Amino acid sequence: MEITHKIPPKVWTPQKAGKTPLDDYRRHINQRFNANLQTAKELQKWSVQNQQDFWLDLYQWLQLKPELPKDMTKAYDESVPMSSNPTFFPGLKINYAENALFANPDPNAIALVGIREDTDLSKTDGELLTWHEVREKVRLTASALRQCGVKKGDRVAALVATSIWVVVIYHAVASIGAIFTSISPDLGLEGCVSRLQQVTPKVIFADADTIYKGKTVSTASKVEQIYKRLDPRPQVYICPISSRDSNFPSIDEFLAKAHPKDPLTFERVPFNYPLLIVYSSGTTGAPKCIVHHHGIMIQLKKIAVVHNSTTPKDVILQYSSTSWVVFNVMCGYFACGAKTIVYNGSPMYPDTKQLLRMIEKYRVTYFGSSPRYLLEVEMSKCCPKKEFDLNSLRIVYTTGATLSAEQYKWFYNNMPTHVHLCNTAGGTDTMTSLVAADPTSPIHAGEMQILGLGMDVDIADPETGESIMEAGQAGEMIVRKAFPSMPCFFWGDKGNKKYLESYFERFDKIDVWAQHDWLSRNPKTGGLIMHGRSDGVLNPSGIRFGSGEIYAIVEASPFNSTISNSLCVGRRRPHDSDEQVFLFLVMAANQTLTPELRNKVKQAIKSGLSSRHVPKFVIAVPDIPTTINGKKVETPVKQMISGKDVKASATVQNPEALEYFRRFREVESEPREARL
Helix, strand or coil: CECCCCCCCEEECCCCCCCCHHHHHHHHHHHHHCCCCCCHHHHHHHHHHCHHHHHHHHHHHCCCCCCCCCCCCCCCCCCCCHHHCCCCCCCCEECCHHHCCCCCCCCCCEEEEEEECCCCCCCCCCEEEEHHHHHHHHHHHHHHHHHCCCCCCCEEEEECCCCHHHHHHHHHHHHCCCEEEECCCCCCHHHHHHHHHHHCCCEEEEECEEEECCEEEECHHHHHHHHHHCCCCCEEEEECCCCCCCCCCEHHHHHCCCCCCCCCCCCCEECCCEEEEEECCCCCCCCCEEEEECCHHHHHHHHHHHHCCCCCCCEEEECCCCCCCHHHHHHHHHCCCCEEEEEECCCCCCCCCHHHHHHHHHCCCEEEECHHHHHHHHHCCCCHHHHCCCCCCCEEEECCCCCCHHHHHHHHHHCCCCCEEEECECCCCCCCCCEECCCCCCEECCCECEECCCCCEEEECCCCCCECCCCCECEEEEECCCCCCCCCEECCCHHHHHHHHHHCCCCCCCCCEEEEEEEEECCCCCCEEEEEEHHHCECHHHCCECHHHHHHHHCCCCHHHCEEEEEEEEECCCCCCCCEEEEEEEECCCCCCCHHHHHHHHHHHHHHCCHHHCCCEEEECCCCCEECCCCECHHHHHHHHCCCCCCCCCCECCHHHHHHHHHHHCCCCCCCCCCC
16 A cells, blocks of 8 residues: 655654764764764664674673673674574673663662552652662572572563562572563463463562552462462562462562672673563463563663663653563663662553653653553543643653554643654564654654664565565565564474564565564655554455554544544455455443444544545444553454454453454444444
């Protein structure tokens, strides 16, 4: 599908053009390599064309430890096929935690701020730890882990919410060369077991309770059942939340095992040595266990420092559960020496303004959020800049979904206009932003700004794999050259079969990483537009478009006062000659889908996109299945309505919602009633 090449409204202009770390790095490259790069996009292009020089130079620019060997002239072997995962910085030994825990030169500066849902922000600042205190906790935790028999390569799991403890455990595990994995404690039993059975942790830390939307629920029974189903049986230690008893020892009893005089040391390991395990969404089967290595530090700091201008003066509020890779990305900002707020609770409790209160109270400079949260704030009729002092903010970073043009406009009407709003794209698989922020260039409504430095991202024709980026067409988002945060492997994946299937089997004739996202580039602005997952691309009568284009209309004003959520998928049953598009709508409280509203929705899609984009069916449903991270579950719904029996995995937080869609297999016309 070829998009219309228009220049969307400019919603933000750089406040510090020429004075950002991205500018500093561009000038550094010009001086060191005798280049004449004038813009961030020229720098990005140079970084891809001169990858070896770029990655070697960036390592030094970020002052990672240890220094590179003077005789290292290549970052990796370009003759190794990308699908064979070439080793970066061969022979170099590093440690992730060593590169994180001394990032702030002031040992008395506040490193972590722990807040829970039940924290009264009007009476307390929460739990505060200085950088010295964090290092002490990491030192004792690492010593206790060794006394528990944990060695290099052993797995340590945390069923712990975003908190000071989970950050400490992560860095302690990393410091001794063991492998960390985290799961949000509110994930169901089967979801926990399906992950932990695969990675067989030697030690599990678990919160005593989950706290969410004003409710405190004991995890005792679930932890007991997890323990009984794992083989071999792990050691289990409980992090107290309330005063509930447990059959397992507490984390204080664990710390008592530490040798008080053990020094804080760091086991340096090869750059590509396993550091942590994260999990795919696994919406219809066992989740894949994606292993990332110590070398992800170069990518995390590249985005945080170079693209996002992070320094030890920043205050970070990144909302994420520990089941989401964004938690690990948040730790990348902590690794820049920034004060980092860790919040255990719902972003919507006691209301949608809770995170805004934190921004005001702690003078937050970097707020990591999601398009969905911003939509909830918009739907609540809140005007943040009128109700809160948000002038400390310099950047708001959103990921996990596409930020619509209307949301950009809402943001700059309701938030301080100096704030840099960035919608980015990356993922659990890459541990970095493929599409990133550019503080030196303007923002156009509905467009992402720039490709990440060093990332050879392209847009490929879905049939031939040839580049269609410059033509402005939408296609498969791919990466054509290796990058230093490709996963090591999938845990338990014999012969790398699933790894190759996941990333490298999309095209037969070219060896490229397929991200499975549907992307286009506006040749008039250079901006990038994400249209949704490529496996969810809609294709009625041969017209390809992404579900994100539909969401941008029905989840924006004026519809977001009557529609609270939506899901757009195609149905093609075995006997169908063409795909039919369904738009499912969850109505706001006390609202119904009337024939008039249905017609308005279709007309808005027709005028905003084209008549070919208008769904054949617009139907109200009670709920839409989402993952525990809040992402819409499109593919299983598409499979369900197309006739395939699908069982939702434990990653789907409302699996009963998926089963509801079975009824749409035989639907041939829209219901006359407001709901089925």
